Amino acid sequence: MALVDSIRSAQVPASEVPAAVIRNLVNHKNTWLRDRAREGVGTFTDPNEDRLAVLDQKRAIVIAGQPNLENGRQLAESTCLICHKFNGKGQSVGPDLTGVGRSSLDALLANIIMPNQIVGNGYELVVVETKDFRTLSGRLIENSPNRITLIQAGGSTTSIERDEIQSMETTNQSVMPEGLESLPDQDLRDLIWYILSPPEEGPLTDEKKKNLIGLHIQSPPIDGESVALWDPAWQVIAPDFEGTPVKLPNHLGRQNVLSIHPWNLQKPRHFSA
Ligand code: HEC
Structure with missing residues (x-):
């Protein structure tokens, strides 16, 4: 199939193909097509309503109250660093968290609550x-x-x-299990804020908190790392151009939208995963 082959050989960057198309390919009932697409791009699974409701609920919990980052560090070491490296510590079962998946509260929560939504190639x-x-x-x-x-x-x-x-x-399925968010409220708050802002990366100021939560910002934080997780071969060529590319948890009623810079003023570039 020409499209799959061009994605695999990187003639067409996968980021140029709408996620909906990729999802159809990787779940295609033709096994030959499906296998080749999976080899090229990884897997997608739609999050179900329950998971999205959990995301909203946990987000509210994390935002309320003050975190204890030292408790967060201990929890991260026992629940996350058994699989992830983070600032030099931990294991390599999953990607190194220092540079990926935690550019905003929403990105981090989505990765924890829906680990199977996008599973990078080789992490199944x-x-x-x-x-x-x-x-x-x-x-x-x-x-x-x-x-x-x-x-x-x-x-x-x-x-x-x-x-x-x-x-x-x-x-x-991802090697990362579902349900890691089922911690007591205070523990979850501590863990999340520690991963978002460990003390070695500087103090967690109110300003930083607001940015991570996504309040009062014109352009949301760049999320090139999640783009790379969709496929390690995807590269952000213009990493910081007018606030794109970015993964928006919600956009015009659709979930998990990859927004990249438009060709021109008439042609928007929003892809739904
Ligand atoms: C059993 C191993 C395992 C555990 C435990 C685990 N993860 Fe993961 N994690 C993975 C793997 C494998 C991936 C890559 C595939 C995927 O996204 O599901 C991943 C992906 C991620 C990502 C997305 C990274 C990216 O490239 O965008 C984040 C963020 C993340 N994990 C955070 C956490 C946090 C926080 C914890 C602890 C609460 C945790 N993980 C616990 C294995 C694990």
């Missing part, structure tokens, strides 16, 4: 059954002719010889 949960009836899962970090290796939360790895494998499935 792979499930392997062995001939001696073991079931193993994790992120695939080695896929060679002789063996495969999975990495699991905590950073431990398991290698399996290819001739021991009964079946191997790449799911459309």
Whole structure:
């Protein structure tokens, strides 16, 4: 299929293709097409209403009251850094959080509450059954002719010889579990603010808080990192041009809209994921 091939070979940057089209391709009932599209772009799953309601509810909790960043650090170390690196600490099961996914409160909450909405290529949960009836899962970090290796939360790895494998499935789920937001209110507030603004990146001033919450700002924060997560090959070529590109949690009644700079005044460029 020409479009899929051009995306894979990067003749057409995937960011030029509406997310709705990509979603159709990666979920296509033609398995050949679907597999090639997934190889090229990763997977998309629509968030359901429940998750969106949870997002609103948790957002309100995080915004209310003062955070205790030291408690947030401890919680982050025990619940997130078992999979993520952050300012030099932690494991590499998921992407390094220092530079991605936390440019705003909404971006961070969406990533935590809906980890399966956009799963970057190579970050899917792979499930392997062995001939001696073991079931193993994790992120695939080695896929060679002789063996495969999975990495699991905590950073431990398991290698399996290819001739021991009964079946191997790449799911459309993230290695990152759902439900991490189910912490007591104060703990969630502490954790979120710590990740958004750890003390080593400077004090959490009221101004910084407002910016992260998205209050009183003309152009929302640049969110190039989420764009890259849609596909690692996607690049933000003009990272800071008139407030684009940006992932808007809501835009004109649609959710998760990727807004990029318009061609001209007549042609808007908003893509819905
Ligand atoms: C079991 C491993 C695991 C745990 C635990 C985990 N994550 Fe993740 N996380 C991942 C993986 C894998 C990805 C990449 C795929 C995806 O987006 O689902 C990811 C993606 C993310 C992203 C999106 C990054 C981007 O590129 O935009 C953010 C933000 C994030 N995680 C934050 C957190 C926070 C905060 C916690 C703790 C509350 C946490 N994660 C716990 C594995 C984990």
